[in-house]
Amino acid sequence: MTDDASLDLFAEHDEPHGAEAPAPEVIGPEPKVWSVSQVNRAVRGLLEDSVEPLWVGGEVGSWTRSRAGHCYFTLKDDKAQLRAVMFGRDAQLLPTDPDEGMKVRAFGDLTLYEARGEYQMVVRRLEAEGAEGLWRLAFEKLRVQLEAEGLLAPERKQPLPQYPACVGVVTSPTGAALEDITAVLGRRAPWVRIVLAGTRVQGEGAAVEIASAIDRLAASGLPDVIIVGRGGGSVEDLWAFNEEPVARAIARCQIPVVSAVGHEIDVTIADLVADVRAPTPSAAAETVVPDGAALLHQLRRTPERLGRSLRNVSTRRRTRVEERLNRLVRAVDRKLAPVRQALDRGEGRLERRVGALAELRRAQLSGLAGRLEALSPLATLGRGYSVARTQDGRVLRTVGDFDVGLRFLLRVNDGTVAAESLGAEESPTAGTK
Amino acid sequence: MSKHEESEPTLERRLTRLEEILSRMESDDVALEEALRLFEEGVGHVRAAEQVLSATELRVEELLAGGGTRPIDPDGA
Known part of the structure; x- marks a missing residue:
């Protein structure tokens, strides 16, 4: 805007409102009297028609958000302040409310709130100073909160399966991310099954949709690992992955989650909560399969x-x-x-012993032979005795054995003599058995 | 309902089991009988895993609201 223009505002724009040139002094006829509404409406028209949408830089003061989602605040510098409003439709796109005193720049239109006669700026976009300032702020707020809850702790990270049979994918069914993922999986691990839970990945409500897609996949029990992501884009495009619903859905997912949001430089809250962060969807696909x-x-x-x-x-x-x-x-x-040693030593003794034994036996044997000799009847016959026997060899011992006329044989020392009994008489004292 | 065909061990199971078998067989205290048994089991896993790995066509399915799936053409929109 130009400063000069503001001076001419009334001059240029009075006609459409049917206003006459105001007379500095009221003389004569009744002056034209404007109603308050008319004036405010006129001024509002002037402001709105003559001032192009503009950026205004300053500090945020007295920020309040109504139940309907409208945000009221002031923009100020050390000398002045400007009332500002951001309506719900625009305010809901803010990643977070700015802190008081935060240096921001606001883009919008100047207008006049007729009911109060206050001029204000209707802000359509609000950015904290420095690139991504407000996004950064929102990111940090959520990160700190999740960290305090322990959801970012390294020990919460689940290990990825080495050889998944089924890979779940949460992304846009029409996006480049899905193509990249299927291309890599098809090349590296064509045996896997991909189950897609399609979702919008940007725009209003995208975060809730992404979260519910993660929940649905987890509930299906099908995937061994889940890739959540999208291709690269601006901070706003990627914003859903920095929102709490997505973070919480990832955190409560029992199946390991690999995040894959945008290009390498963009780290999102989803990346921090995920079990593994992959810089891109393609990289995620490489990570999940051998x-x-x-x-x-x-x-x-x-x-x-x-x-x-x-x-x-x-x-x-x-x-x-x-x-x-x-x-x-x-x-x-x-x-x-x-x-063995003992045996060796014993051997000589044994031999001697055996020899002695043999000698002894021999001696014993010859002794026995002598005694046997003495018992032999032949020796007795040698001394003059003889033995009488019948023809059939029966020894005749007593008088009674010798019937008269009995023929018998007498064995003498050197032969046999035939004999006949002529009679026998018992000797008076003979004891026969 | 068609996904209850998989009473077979998964690829993950087979390959992890193979690792176990190899390290067991390469350990010092394995008995011959056990080694023989492990050898046979291992070769079985190799064959089955090879069969799984030699699949050539990626299956891409879409999760439906009811929890079931429906195949989608990976090249189509």
């Missing part, structure tokens, strides 16, 4: 590795048995050594 080709290669070498191990086990076992056997033999040897 490289199929490498895995397959490794897998094909596994039977050989198993076989080698098995051979090792069997040779190790054989060696072990041999070793044990050797140890056993050595142990037996050690135990036998004294016995």
Whole structure:
């Protein structure tokens, strides 16, 4: 706006309101009297029509937000202040309320609130000084809160599965992110199943939609890991991923979540709460699956590795048995050594003993032979005795055995004599048995 | 309802089990009988995992409101 223009405002714009040139002095006819409403309406028109939308820089003072979501505040510098209002439609796009005294710049229109006759600025956009100031502020507020609740703690991070069978994706069904993710998964791990929970990722209500998509996927029980994200964009485009509903949905998700929002430089609240942060959707896809080709290669070498191990086990076992056997033999040897020595020593004694025994036996035997000799009847016959026997060899011992006329044989020392009994008489004292 | 076919161990299960088997078999105190058993089990997992990995077509599905899924064309909008 130009300062000069404001001086001419009335001059230029009085006609449409049907106003005559005001007379400095009222003389003569009745002066034209304006109603308050008319004046305010006229001034409002002048302001609105003549001042282009503009940026105003200053500090925020007395910020209040009504129940309807309208925000009332002042913009001020050290000398002056300007009333400002931000209606709900615009205010809800604010990442957060600015702090009092915060240096901001506001974009909007000058107007006049007719009911009060106060002029004010209707702010359509409000930015904290410095790029992304207000976003940064909102981010920090939520980050501090989540941190205080422990939701950003490293120990809350869930490990990703190494070989997921099903990958859940929360993103726009028509966005580049989904294409990037499916391209990478198709190349690296074509065996996986992708389940998409489609959602808007920007604009009013996007955060709530994203959160409910995460919840739905978690409730389905299908995915082993979930990628939540979108392609790159401006801070406002990515904002939903900095909002509390998304943060909380990620935090309560029992399935590990990988965040993938925008390009590398944008760190979002979602990134901080997620179990793993990937800089882009493509990177997220790389993170959640192994490289199929490498895995397959490794897998094909596994039977050989198993076989080698098995051979090792069997040779190790054989060696072990041999070793044990050797140890056993050595142990037996050690135990036998004294016995052997004793045997060696004992051998001579034994021989001598056996010899002595044999001698003894021999002596005993010859003694016996003598005694046997003495018992032999032949020796008795040698001394003149004889034995009478019948033809069939029966020994005749008593008088009664010798019937008269009985033929018998007499065995004498050197032969046999045939004889016949002529009669027999018992000797008076003979005791026969 | 068609997803109850998977009483088979998952790929993750098989591959983690394979790791276990390998490290067990490469340990010092494994008995021959056990090693034999592990070898057979391991080869089985390798075969099954290989079969899974050799799939070529990515399945892309959309989660429906009821919790079911419906295939979507990965190239289509």
